[in-house]
Amino acid sequence: MDMFYEELLNGISSRKGQIIIIHDPDGFFSEVTVSELFDGSIDVHYFNDPDLFRYEYERDYRQRRDNGTLDKVFMVICSNNRGIPYDVLSKGSLVDMELSRIFPLLDSRVIRSLNPSLLTLLYDVYSRYNGGKMTADETLDFIISEVFNLSIDKIKGVEDLISALLNLMYQDKMLPPDMIEYIIRKQRINIDPEYISDKTGLMEYLQNQWAKFVSGEESIDFDRLKLYMDNLFTDGYLRPLEVENMDGISSWMAAGVYVDRAKTLAKRMLxxxxxxxxLLADARSYKDWFDIAGLWAEVSMIRHDGNIDTGVASEFERVRDDVETKFADWLLKRYGSLPYLSYVSGPVMVHHIPWYLKSRAYHNKIALIVMDGMSLSDWTVIESCFKDKEMRFHDGKCFAWIPTITPISRRAIFSGQIPMNFIGQDFSTYPEGKEWARFWSEAGFGHTDIAYYKFIDVPDKLESLNYDADIIGVVIDAVDNLAHSSKLSIDGLHENLRLWMKNGRLERFIRELMEKSFDVYLTSDHGNVAAVGTGMERGGYVPDIDGERVRVYNRVSDSGNDSGHHEIRWPGYGLPQGYVFYVMEGNGAYARSDQPVVGHGGISIEEVIVPFVHLRKDA
Structure with a gap:
């Protein structure tokens, strides 16, 4: 354990059988794997939902205490301890982790923007500080200088700033958005801070500027960034562009352009x-898996492009086994804590999406488009087909609910609820329109301000939509329908997506929303994966659910896993009570033996991690 946590949490791991309540109003424990800090000696519970917490408390503490099997500390992490039940609070020891108490001489609003992984470094440099109380700007100067080792005075222009950000990125120390904005404001740099506020935005900005640079248009001076260019392309952060020939291409530019498509795709996959x-060797946090999922989506798109040889394709299969095995292991250990993480900087799970949008809805009209069944690799294909070069995509990601089926995960999006809190009709999407309206009504919006639509495909005529509404939610089934009709391969699905995008309706719909002053977001309820039938019938208590890789039983009828096939009894984190869920391991499906299937319902990275994209027009 490092010095920061050791001093703050000294002795906690030895207090087995006790309740420890961590008051964490700033949320910096939300991204720290506490159980890893204490070698698994602590059961961690985030207090967000009183009903779910009561269930976990009775299951993980009271029952085990009564039967003498309690051998760990029961830790409760909360932003406000007032809501914790009295019987728990009276038995527990309270530890205050408020940042203003730990760093009293710094501005706490600035500290909250830091990645929790940097608090140890801040704690170290702060311990040597012997000055007075700092203002917000003084705190920014102190952290930028002492934690990030940047001299603001040396940053004179856009290229200097981007060079500094890239250097920090490769040290895994990205500057928070408010610090980037502060440098831009203080040094009067001519760039919109929103473009480069995080790694995703920075890469999007560089990709756009690279396209201009290669085509001879006005752009930033990449010659001043050439130290980083080769790595940015070979590491998969930027995509190379096709050119007619290599005449006049400098050696430092070579990684970012190509003539031979097939050869370039093969090299890029490798x-x-x-x-x-x-990345797999050191994947610990959900953000690590977001990075892996983004790269895997591009690898999948290349693999199913049809222009690579069999040798490269076999490399895909080898790495895929490693990705899926390690992802499944991580999910079984960590997935249960994801529903309770902070969504302030972006949704971690799909039910966080309306809560995240709520904080933006008081300043902007909001349109959320849910592309049912769209995986990250599907989105990579769709994004590449947009013709409007002024369209900008801030590509985020979030976790779908497991099992990855529509009536669980999509309903969570529109209700903003953990599935165990659904009111009736556990395996139906019928209530989602009413639940969308209820969520926004409780947020203070009137009935006429809220709209919900469900389309099989993007309609030809868009005039019938209520553009006077402030909040619009839209379901489009086209991708899921194409996936279920592409039974044989992902290759066929991707080709059908390219053909579908040629009609231009999705792009026209998004442009129409933007012209009507909507802030547009696009996401999915679950992805899909190429699978192979195991010869086993799906059956179960709900045999007509839409996933080919999941079985659902009620607890009364559950006969246990006696199939002999590769399936997992999913722990049921946050799911409706009274059911048992089995999901397929690997690429198996509940279908005839060796039958190819493009399906969902399981726990593969393609099914579980989905896009959350903010679309906007270039200023």
Missing amino acids: DITRRLES
């Missing part, structure tokens, strides 16, 4: 798979 292997 480059990305090497980086994936490096």
Whole structure:
């Protein structure tokens, strides 16, 4: 354990059988794997939902205490301890982790923006500080200088700032958005802070500028960034662009352009798979898996492009086994804590989405488009088909609910609820329109301000939509329908997506929403994966659910896993009570033996991690 946590949490791991309540109003424990800090000697519970907490308390503390099997500390992490039940509070010891108490001489609003992984470094440099109380700007100067080792005075322009950000990125120390904005404001740099506020935005900005640079248009001076360019392309952060020939191409530009498409795709797949292997070796947090999922989506798109040889394709299968095995292991250990993480900087799970949008809805009209069944690799294909070059995509990610089926995960999006809190009709999407309206009504919006639509495909005529509403939720079934009709391969699905995008309706719909002053977001309820039938019938208590890789039983009828096939009894984190869920391991499906299937319902990375994209027009 490092010095920061050791001093703050000294002795907690030895207090087995006790309740420890961590008061964490700033949320910096939300991204720290507490159980890893204490070698698994602590059961961690985030207090967000009183009903779910009561269930976990009775299951993980009271029952085990009464039967003498309680051998760990029961830790409760809360932003406000007032809501914790009295019987728990009276038995527990309270530990105050408020940042203003730990760093009293710094501005706490600035500290809250830091990645929790940097608090140890801040704690170290702060312990040597012997000055007075700092203002917000003084705190920014102190942290930028002492934690990030940047001299603001040396940053004179856009290229200097981007060079500094890239250097920090490769140290895994991205500057928070408010610090980037502060440098831009203080040094009067001519760039919109929103473009480069995080790694995703920075890469999107560089990709756009690279396209301008290669085509001879006005752009930033990449010659001043050439130290980073080769790595940015070989590591998969940027995509190379096709050119007619290599005449006049400098050696430092070579990684970012190509003439031979098939050869370049093969090299890019090998480059990305090497980086994936490096990331897999040290994947711990959900953000690590977001990075892996983004790279895997591009690898999947290349694999199913049809222009690579069998040798490269076999490399895909080898790495895929490693990705899925390690992801499944991580999910079984960590997935249960994801529903309770902070969504302030972005949703971690799909039910966080309306809560995240709520904080933006008081300043902007909001349109949320849910592309049912769209995986990250599907989105990569769709994004590449947009013709409007002024369209900008801030590509985020979040976790779908497991099992990855529509009546669980999509309903969570529109209700903003953990599935165990659904009111009736556990395996139906019928209530989602009413639940969308209820969520926004409780947020203070009137009935006429809220709209919900469900389309099989994007309609030709858009005039019938209520553009006077402030909040619009839209379901589009086209991708899921194409996936279920592409029974044989992902290759066929991706080709059908390219053909579908040629009609231009999705792009026209998004442009129409933007012209009507909507802030547009796009997401999915679950992805899909190429699977192979195991010869086993799906059956179960709910045999007509839409996933080919899940079985659902009620607890009364559950006969246990006696199939002999590769399936997992999913722990049921946050799911409706009274059911048992089995999901397929690997690429198996509940279908005839060796039958190819493009399906969902399971726990593969393609099914579980989905896009959450903010779309906007270039200023």
